[in-house]
Every structure is written in C-alpha cells, then in structure tokens.
Amino acid sequence: MNPHLIKKLLLSKTRPGQLWLSVIGSGIGLCIMMLGVQLWVDVRSLMQEKEMLGRNYVVISKKITLLHSLSGAPRFSDPEIQELMALKSVDDIGKFTPSRFKASMSMNAQMGSMGGQLFKTDLFFESVPNRFVDIEADAWQWQPGDPHVPVIVPSEFIKQYNHAFASGQNMPVIPENLLKSLRFELLLSGNEKSDRYKGVIAGFSNRIQAILVPEPFMQYANSRYAPGGEAAPSRLILHAENPASPELLNHLKEKQIETAEDKVKEGKTRLLLEVVMLLLALLGAFIVALSMMGFLQYNQLLAYRSAYEIQTLHRLGYTQGNMVLPYFRFALRNLGIALALSTGLFAALEAGIVGLFSQNGFNLPLHGWPWSLLCAFLAAMLMGWLCYRSIKNQVGRLAN
Amino acid sequence: MQLIHFFNVVPEPLADSPGSGRIWLQNRVFFKGKHYVVTAGSGRGKTTLINIIGGTRSDYRGDAFFDETNLRNITPNDFAAIRATSISVIHQDLRLFPELTARQNIDMNPLNDRDAAYIEKLATRLDILQQFNKPCGRMSLGQQQRVALIRGLVRPFEWLLLDEPFSHLDAINAKNAMEVVAEIANDRGAGIIATSLGSTELLKDFEILEL
Numbered sequence: 001m002n003p004h005l006i007k008k009l010l011l012s013k014t015r016p017g018q019l020w021l022s023v024i025g026s027g028i029g030l031c032i033m034m035l036g037v038q039l040w041v042d043v044r045s046l047m048q049e050k051e052m053l054g055r056n057y058v059v060i061s062k063k064i065t066l067l068h069s070l071s072g073a074p075r076f077s078d079p080e081i082q083e084l085m086a087l088k089s090v091d092d093i094g095k096f097t098p099s100r101f102k103a104s105m106s107m108n109a110q111m112g113s114m115g116g117q118l119f120k121t122d123l124f125f126e127s128v129p130n131r132f133v134d135i136e137a138d139a140w141q142w143q144p145g146d147p148h149v150p151v152i153v154p155s156e157f158i159k160q161y162n163h164a165f166a167s168g169q170n171m172p173v174i175p176e177n178l179l180k181s182l183r184f185e186l187l188l189s190g191n192e193k194s195d196r197y198k199g200v201i202a203g204f205s206n207r208i209q210a211i212l213v214p215e216p217f218m219q220y221a222n223s224r225y226a227p228g229g230e231a232a233p234s235r236l237i238l239h240a241e242n243p244a245s246p247e248l249l250n251h252l253k254e255k256q257i258e259t260a261e262d263k264v265k266e267g268k269t270r271l272l273l274e275v276v277m278l279l280l281a282l283l284g285a286f287i288v289a290l291s292m293m294g295f296l297q298y299n300q301l302l303a304y305r306s307a308y309e310i311q312t313l314h315r316l317g318y319t320q321g322n323m324v325l326p327y328f329r330f331a332l333r334n335l336g337i338a339l340a341l342s343t344g345l346f347a348a349l350e351a352g353i354v355g356l357f358s359q360n361g362f363n364l365p366l367h368g369w370p371w372s373l374l375c376a377f378l379a380a381m382l383m384g385w386l387c388y389r390s391i392k393n394q395v396g397r398l399a400n
Numbered sequence: 401m402q403l404i405h406f407f408n409v410v411p412e413p414l415a416d417s418p419g420s421g422r423i424w425l426q427n428r429v430f431f432k433g434k435h436y437v438v439t440a441g442s443g444r445g446k447t448t449l450i451n452i453i454g455g456t457r458s459d460y461r462g463d464a465f466f467d468e469t470n471l472r473n474i475t476p477n478d479f480a481a482i483r484a485t486s487i488s489v490i491h492q493d494l495r496l497f498p499e500l501t502a503r504q505n506i507d508m509n510p511l512n513d514r515d516a517a518y519i520e521k522l523a524t525r526l527d528i529l530q531q532f533n534k535p536c537g538r539m540s541l542g543q544q545q546r547v548a549l550i551r552g553l554v555r556p557f558e559w560l561l562l563d564e565p566f567s568h569l570d571a572i573n574a575k576n577a578m579e580v581v582a583e584i585a586n587d588r589g590a591g592i593i594a595t596s597l598g599s600t601e602l603l604k605d606f607e608i609l610e611l
Contacts, residue, residue, distance in 0.1 A: 002507050009497060009508075312495045315456060317484025317510040317555075319477045400456065400476055 013305040022298035027341035029291025034346040034372040036284040075232035089245035095233035099125040101190035101225035126210040127218035139202040142217040150202035152212040190225030244268040314399035404430040408462035421611040435592040440611035446595035455479030484510040488557035494548040498537030514554035541568040562594040
C-alpha cells in the first residue's frame with residue numbers, strides 16, 4: 001500500500017477554480033451565519049435593556065363612559081380576570097387595590113429646608129402584588145406597627161412637580177436622589193380613626209403611574225379605616241411576553257378595555273423588528289444551506305471524476321474506508337480554510353456594523369464573539385459530518 | 401480457502417438461456433491448487449464468472465461458497481480484504497492506472513509479498529523491464545498486459561483468476577507468460593481459474609470446463 005500514490009490518484013482532478021469557488025462560497029455562508037448570530041445577540045441585548053423599564057407590563061382599565069359617572073369606575077369581575085389569564089400571551093395578572101380611606105401628606109419645615117409647612121396635599125394610594133414592583137425587596141416591606149411606610153412615586157410625577165409646579169410657584173426643585181432622603185408625614189383617617197405615619201420614598205417607577213404602598217399596608221389600612229368595603233379592582237397590571245400580540249389586543253378591544261398606548265406601540269415596533277430579523281435569519285439560513293450544498297457537491301464531483309480509480313482500487317483490495325480517508329482529509333482541510341476565511345471576513349464586517357450602529361446613536365454593548373464563533377465552529381462540524389457521509393456514500397456507489 | 405463451490409449458479413442475464421455447460425446451474429467445485437480453464441464464446445458469462453468469485457458482481461441466482469461461507473454474506477469491504485490477501489484477479493481490461501508508471505502500478509497492490517529484486521527478475525523474464533519507468537498509458541497493450549500480470553503475481557493469493565490473460569501477447573510472449581504464471585501459482589499452492597475464448601493449447605494440465 002502506498003498512501004501517497006493513493007492520494008495522488010484519488011485527488012488528481014481537483015480543478016482549482018471549482019475548488020476555490022466552493023471554499024469561498026462556504027466561507028461566505030459561514031460568515032453570513034456568524035453575522036446573523038452576532039446581530040441577534042447584539043440587538044437582543046438592546047431590547048432586553050428596555051425590558052427593565054417595564055416593556056412587558058401593561059396597565060389596563062375599562063373604558064369610562066357617561067353611564068359610569070353615576071355608578072363609579074367599571075370593575076373587573078373574577079370571571080373576566082380568568083378570561084384574561086387564559087389568553088396565551090398573558091403570563092401574570094396583578095390587581096390594583098385602591099385606598100378607600102382619606103389620606104394626606106405634608107412636609108414640614110424641620111424636615112425640609114424651608115420654614116413652616118412646605119406643602120400639604122390630599123393623596124390616594126394604590127397597591128399591587130409585590131412581584132410587580134421593580135424595587136429591591138428590603139426597601140419594600142411593611143409590618144403592622146411599623147411607623148415607616150415606603151412609597152413608590154411615578155417618575156413622571158416628580159418631573160411634573162419639578163418642571164411645572166415648583167418653577168411656577170417658586171418652590172425648591174428637588175432631584176430624585178435627594179427626595180429619597182426626605183421624610184414626610186402621612187395622615188390617614190376614616191372609620192372614626194386617624195393615625196400619622198412617616199412616609200419614605202422607596203423608589204420611582206416608570207412602570208406604574210400611581211402612588212404605590214406595599215400590599216400588606218394597604219390591606220391593613222383599608223380594613224382599619226374603611227372596613228367591609230372590599231370591591232373588585234378597576235385596574236389590572238398584566239405581564240405579557242408580547243403586549244402587542246393580536247390575541248391580546250383583539251380581546252382588549254372586544255371587551256372595551258383601555259391600555260397605555262405607548263406600550264403597545266413599542267410592542268408593535270418590537271414585533272416588526274422581530275419579523276424583519278426572522279426573515280433575515282431565514283434568508284441567511286437559505287444562503288448558508290446553499291453554500292453547504294455547493295461544498296458537498298464539489299466533494300461528490302471530485303470523487304465522481306475519479307470513479308475509475310475508486311473502482312480499480314476496490315478491485316485490487318482496498319476497502320471503502322481506505323479510499324474515503326483521502327477525500328475526507330481534503331474536505332476537512334478546505335473546511336478549515338473556509339472557516340479561517342469566514343472568521344476574518346466576519347471580524348472586518350462586524351467592526352463596520354458596530355460603527356454604523358454607533359453613528360446612528362445605538363451603542364451596542366460589546367459581547368465579544370463567543371456565540372458567533374461557536375456557531376460557526378458547530379456549523380463547520382456539521383458540514384464535516386455531512387461531507388463524510390456524502391463522500392462515503394459516493395465512494396460506496398462508485399466502488400461497486 | 402480450500403474450495404470454491406458453485407451450486408445452481410446462473411447469472412441473471414443468462415437465466416433464460418443457461419446453456420448446457422459445466423458450470424451454470426451445475427454443482428461445481430473448484431479445488432485449491434488445481435488449474436481450470438473455462439472456455440466459451442463471447443456472451444456466455446466468462447467475465448461474469450470471474451467477477452462473481454472476485455466479489456464485484458452479485459446479480460446471479462443460486463449460491464456460491466468459499467468453503468462454507470456463502471458469498472452473499474460477505475460485505476463489499478470484507479470482500480475487498482479477502483481480495484487483498486487471498487484472491488488475485490487479472491482483468492480482461494487490465495485495470496491499470498494510465499498516468500502511473502509500471503513500477504508505481506505494481507506498487508498499488510494493497511500488499512506485495514515479493515521484494516523489488518524479485519519483481520525486476522520477473523520483469524526481465526517477461527521482457528518488460530526497460531519500460532518500467534514509463535507511464536502505462538503510453539505502453540502497447542501487450543506491454544500493459546505483462547505489467548498487469550506482474551502486479552497480479554507479486555501479491556499474496558490462494559486463487560488466481562485470469563480473464564483472457566494472454567489476449568494481447570504474441571505466441572512467444574504468451575508461452576513465456578504461461579510458464580511464469582504456472583510456476584508462481586504452483587509455488588504458492590494456489591488454484592487458477594482462467595478463461596479463454598477457445599484456444600487452450602498453452603494451458604497444459606488445466607481442466608477444461610465449457611460454459
């Protein structure tokens with residue numbers, strides 16, 4: 001047996017032009033796949049950043065008509081909530097519990113920086129289950145007997161105070177972090193009882209446009225100052241994977257339920273982006289598959305051109321394995337070249353894409369390329385395996 | 401592999417006209433160490449017989465055996481391994497690699513059990529040594545036939561299958577080649593199954609079997 005001669009015989013018809021075409025083709029295919037994966041990782045991380053601001057949460061309420069001005073806000077019954085929960089796109093539902101007692105808040109001179117009472121205002125609270133609150137659990141606790149009550153204030157509320165109210169009334173402007181260190185007094189009354197508590201701003205929320213207190217405090221206060229008035233909720237907070245899903249939107253429309261419009265718009269934009277990315281991914285997969293097929297075909301053709309040699313070697317007593325090996329080694333070498341080629345091309349194009357994004361105001365977080373490289377490597381492995389199988393079949397066919 | 405046993409074998413293409421020869425549809429045993437020549441006109445399945453024993457054709461009815469092993473139970477890869485060590489076939493179409501030299505062609509055997517000196521001695525006897533470094537594609541058919549013979553004789557075998565082995569040789573060269581073949585086969589204790597269009601005068605001590 002002379003391995004060198006066997007290799008020379010079997011690989012005598014490589015046709016350099018076709019060979020490079022197939023190598024460059026599969027290199028481009030792998031490169032497109034790597035770009036696709038990288039883009040997916042990058043853009044996904046951009047979208048996940050927004051999710052922390054409550055993208056997947058929607059606050060809904062029923063439409064208020066003239067009729068309701070007599071009967072009070074329309075409420076959600078238990079069957080209606082069950083119905084919503086049954087929707088595929090809805091993961092979780094929390095009920096808003098409104099305060100049924102009188103409440104006012106005041107900030108005094110010894111607490112603030114000015115003389116006398118800074119201001120006093122009537123308030124109302126709401127509460128939602130703790131799992132919907134985006135604040136560390138430590139700062140969001142209340143137990144009976146505790147005089148300190150944490151409160152979450154909508155960020156928008158502070159902005160309105162600072163920009164509209166304070167500047168118009170010659171009041172001091174208060175930045176968010178300073179507000180957190182202020183203490184104010186809460187006066188709750190009802191059911192012929194009246195108590196003072198110390199309010200602490202535990203945080204600001206973008207997600208929920210209401211002044212929130214912990215749910216245990218709300219239950220305690222409602223039962224103390226307004227016993228027996230338990231009522232169905234008029235607002236709900238939904239957690240939905242995709243707030244713009246047609247199923248959810250149709251249901252809400254049908255039941256005349258209102259929702260914060262911008263959340264839905266954002267969801268629609270995201271949906272569009274996902275559809276576009278999916279289409280691109282499919283196109284990419286198609287190109288990758290084509291390039292893979294080209295590579296496989298080249299190797300089959302290479303063996304086919306040496307059909308006489310394969311058959312003769314087999315007749316002389318070489319096993320199919322003896323003959324598959326030189327072809328497979330050759331294919332692996334070419335795959336290695338294609339992989340190196342695609343990695344270089346990918347590095348260059350990726351730098352260009354990141355530049356393009358940052359020019360347009362998106363700072364892509366740098367993730368490195370572990371996923372893209374891993375995918376390219378796995379795809380090359382898959383290609384190697386497919387190559388091995390197709391060469392083996394081809395040699396088997398030609399040998400006999 | 402002491403014997404090759406054909407039991408009611410007939411190639412598919414001849415199934416409707418097997419003739420009344422001494423192999424097709426007969427109970428026929430070939431013994432190792434003995435020499436057989438199969439004679440018939442064209443189209444009677446001589447090459448098919450060689451290829452059935454060589455394991456490269458399986459479109460036949462009936463059963464053929466190496467000792468107790470049915471040939472149908474031998475995979476193509478196992479058959480290749482058997483050929484590499486036990487069966488040497490010299491094909492009618494010679495099956496040389498035209499771009500390789502005579503020396504390289506002989507070197508293409510999976511196993512050679514004769515050294516270079518022996519091969520050169522053999523080439524001298526067959527009057528082909530001076531062509532040894534020439535690509536086979538540029539040789540005459542007679543020269544190619546002698547290269548194929550040498551390639552078939554320097555590898556290990558228990559059975560030598562010769563498909564019209566001297567068809568391109570003149571009378572002197574054919575006689576010479578026949579002597580070499582018989583000598584080496586006897587040395588190895590191998591059986592020979594040769595085919596011939598009709599002439600058997602060179603094949604002394606061969607049992608003649610008509611197809």
